[in-house]
Amino acid sequence: MAYLVAFHWGWLAGAFAIGLAMGWVAVVHRAPGVSGWLTWLLAALAAGLVAATAACIVPGRAGYWLELLLILFVPYLLGCAIGTWLRALVVTRSMRQRSAA
Amino acid sequence: MRGLFRWSGKWWPGVIPLIVLWGFAAWTSTVPLENDLAGRSSAALKGAVLDKTSIAVDGRDVSLRADAFSEAGRRDAVSAVDAVAGVRLVNDQTRLVPEAKPFVWSAERDVVRVTLAGSAPLPALKGRLMEATRAALPGVEVADQMGLARGAPPRFEDAALLLIGQIGKLKDGRFTISDGDVTLTGMARELGGREALAAALGKLPDGFKVANNEVKAPPYIFQAYKDPVAVTVTLAGNVPDENIHAVVVGSSSRKFFNEKVVDNLKNSVGAPTNFVNAVVPALGALSRLSTGTLVVSDRDIKISGDALYDAAAAQIRTGLAKEVPQGWQVKAEITVKPAAAPVDPTVCQQLFTNVLGKAKIRFETGRSDLDRDSTGLLDRMVEIAFRCPAANVEIIGHTDGEGDAAANQVLSQKRAQAVVDYLTRAGLPADRFSAIGYGSTQPVASNDTGDGRAQNRRIEFVVR
Numbered sequence: 001m002a003y004l005v006a007f008h009w010g011w012l013a014g015a016f017a018i019g020l021a022m023g024w025v026a027v028v029h030r031a032p033g034v035s036g037w038l039t040w041l042l043a044a045l046a047a048g049l050v051a052a053t054a055a056c057i058v059p060g061r062a063g064y065w066l067e068l069l070l071i072l073f074v075p076y077l078l079g080c081a082i083g084t085w086l087r088a089l090v091v092t093r094s095m096r097q098r099s100a101a
Numbered sequence: 102m103r104g105l106f107r108w109s110g111k112w113w114p115g116v117i118p119l120i121v122l123w124g125f126a127a128w129t130s131t132v133p134l135e136n137d138l139a140g141r142s143s144a145a146l147k148g149a150v151l152d153k154t155s156i157a158v159d160g161r162d163v164s165l166r167a168d169a170f171s172e173a174g175r176r177d178a179v180s181a182v183d184a185v186a187g188v189r190l191v192n193d194q195t196r197l198v199p200e201a202k203p204f205v206w207s208a209e210r211d212v213v214r215v216t217l218a219g220s221a222p223l224p225a226l227k228g229r230l231m232e233a234t235r236a237a238l239p240g241v242e243v244a245d246q247m248g249l250a251r252g253a254p255p256r257f258e259d260a261a262l263l264l265i266g267q268i269g270k271l272k273d274g275r276f277t278i279s280d281g282d283v284t285l286t287g288m289a290r291e292l293g294g295r296e297a298l299a300a301a302l303g304k305l306p307d308g309f310k311v312a313n314n315e316v317k318a319p320p321y322i323f324q325a326y327k328d329p330v331a332v333t334v335t336l337a338g339n340v341p342d343e344n345i346h347a348v349v350v351g352s353s354s355r356k357f358f359n360e361k362v363v364d365n366l367k368n369s370v371g372a373p374t375n376f377v378n379a380v381v382p383a384l385g386a387l388s389r390l391s392t393g394t395l396v397v398s399d400r401d402i403k404i405s406g407d408a409l410y411d412a413a414a415a416q417i418r419t420g421l422a423k424e425v426p427q428g429w430q431v432k433a434e435i436t437v438k439p440a441a442a443p444v445d446p447t448v449c450q451q452l453f454t455n456v457l458g459k460a461k462i463r464f465e466t467g468r469s470d471l472d473r474d475s476t477g478l479l480d481r482m483v484e485i486a487f488r489c490p491a492a493n494v495e496i497i498g499h500t501d502g503e504g505d506a507a508a509n510q511v512l513s514q515k516r517a518q519a520v521v522d523y524l525t526r527a528g529l530p531a532d533r534f535s536a537i538g539y540g541s542t543q544p545v546a547s548n549d550t551g552d553g554r555a556q557n558r559r560i561e562f563v564v565r
Contacts, residue, residue, distance in 0.1 A: 002186070003186045003187035004187070007130070007134060007137070007187070008126065008130060011122065011125075011126040011130070014122050015119055015122060018115050018118050018119050018122065019112075019115060019119075021115070022112055022114065022115025023108075023112065023115075026108045026109075026111040026112055027108055029111050029114075031111055031114065033107070033110030033111050034110045034111075034113055039110065056189060056190055059159070059160075059162060060159035060160045060162055061131060061159055061160040062160070063160050063161070063162065063189070064127075064131065064134070064160030064161050064189075065123075065127045065131075065160075067161070067189075068123060068126055068127055068130070069123050072119060072122065072123050072126065073119070076115065076116075076119050077112075080109065080112045080115065081105060081109075084105055084108045084109070084112075085105060088105070088108070
């Protein structure tokens with residue numbers, strides 16, 4: 001894992017940036033959210049893929065690409081979380097200021 | 102936190118650029134990653150003793166194909182690759198180098214090169230053997246046709262290096278090690294090469310033995326040429342050692358009483374057995390020829406030339422083959438010298454005296470058997486006797502003063518008779534010759550000295 005991080009740090013940083021941006025936008029975005037049952041479906045899919053990677057079921061390049069996808073998701077999700085949290089912070093503060101005014 | 106969970110439902114649009122990013126990442130990083138892993142896997146195997154190593158990387162999975170020389174070496178190689186950072190799985194396609202049974206290795210020398218073939222137990226040893234061969238034969242091309250195999254006998258390296266050290270002694274041929282058996286074939290570079298090889302191979306390590314030494318040496322040549330014009334006998338070629346050299350030259354000086362012996366012999370090992378027992382009779386035969394050549398090549402004796410009379414030619418043709426030791430071949434091409442013109446009895450007497458002035462007819466000590474060294478001299482006497490068919494000749498024996506007078510008289514008589522018998526066997530009429538023994542009654546020198554006694558022991562030819 002350390003090797004993958006070291007080898008792909010640029011791509012990981014990119015994923016983090018996308019996540020950060022997405023998280024920033026998500027707070028004020030008007031698009032429909034993912035419905036409850038779909039969330040569970042996606043979570044199950046993600047768990048399945050993680051399990052498959054951990055068990056090294058997918059061979060060769062395909063296995064590597066799957067690993068790459070999963071490892072890119074980590075900074076993406078982290079970026080989303082941080083972005084959302086920061087934006088939420090900003091939005092909350094501005095709403096307080098507005099209500100105070 | 103609940104807000105974060107709520108908003109996370111809206112994160113999905115970012116997945117689209119993420120997938121695009123992933124596509125680019127996969128597109129650009131796969132080959133560099135594979136190359137990086139291949140390079141570091143090879144580096145990890147640098148110290149391992151393997152043959153035919155090939156590393157194929159597919160994603161982060163490494164397929165390792167290699168021949169190992171032991172089970173432990175095989176396991177170590179796999180775990181070394183497995184320990185390389187970034188490698189996910191090792192697809193183990195290693196196997197043990199096949200075991201050779203019997204374990205055969207050979208070094209073959211021909212005109213232009215040395216070829217090492219068969220099996221070597223380790224790649225490093227293969228290199229050492231090649232290097233040793235180049236060092237042993239500088240400037241000679243060395244070809245490597247060795248494969249690798251397990252199952253070499255213990256101390257194989259020592260044995261192989263010993264053989265490589267000896268390959269310079271071969272002109273062409275092959276050394277083979279098959280398990281513990283060493284086989285040698287081919288042609289040695291020099292006389293005695295076969296023996297030198299056998300001696301060197303005495304130092305083979307325990308567990309190895311020479312199963313078959315079929316190395317042949319160049320023919321062992323000895324030559325003698327009797328030249329009646331220069332009045333010389335030239336000896337050339339090889340003799341086994343200083344002692345036999347002295348025996349051959351000494352024997353030649355006695356047999357060729359009239360000729361100067363020119364000694365061009367050199368001492369070389371590798372003579373066939375019984376060399377001296379074959380060469381001395383052959384020189385005896387040559388001494389009976391007026392002109393002739395003797396060539397001894399290994400165990401083949403070839404003698405050619407002119408005998409002095411018919412019976413001598415026949416005796417040489419049949420007699421020499423019986424005199425040489427078993428296993429030796431004789432090829433005699435003897436012609437007969439044309440008879441010389443007849444002469445007066447007085448000239449005959451002069452010729453007899455001349456020849457006997459150069460050498461004496463010798464007998465075995467205390468007996469009446471003619472010494473073989475005197476055969477050449479006797480043939481000269483026969484030749485002269487043929488030239489004066491009208492002359493009657495007295496053959497007179499004398500002894501020295503040692504011993505009983507009556508016994509000396511009998512001995513001198515018998516010795517004279519032995520000479521007459523020789524003449525008769527040569528085809529001369531018996532009635533022309535009479536044997537007389539005077540014992541020690543007519544000394545020509547003092548019997549007090551060894552030299553004088555030697556002069557007194559004599560045979561005289563007197564024409565009546």
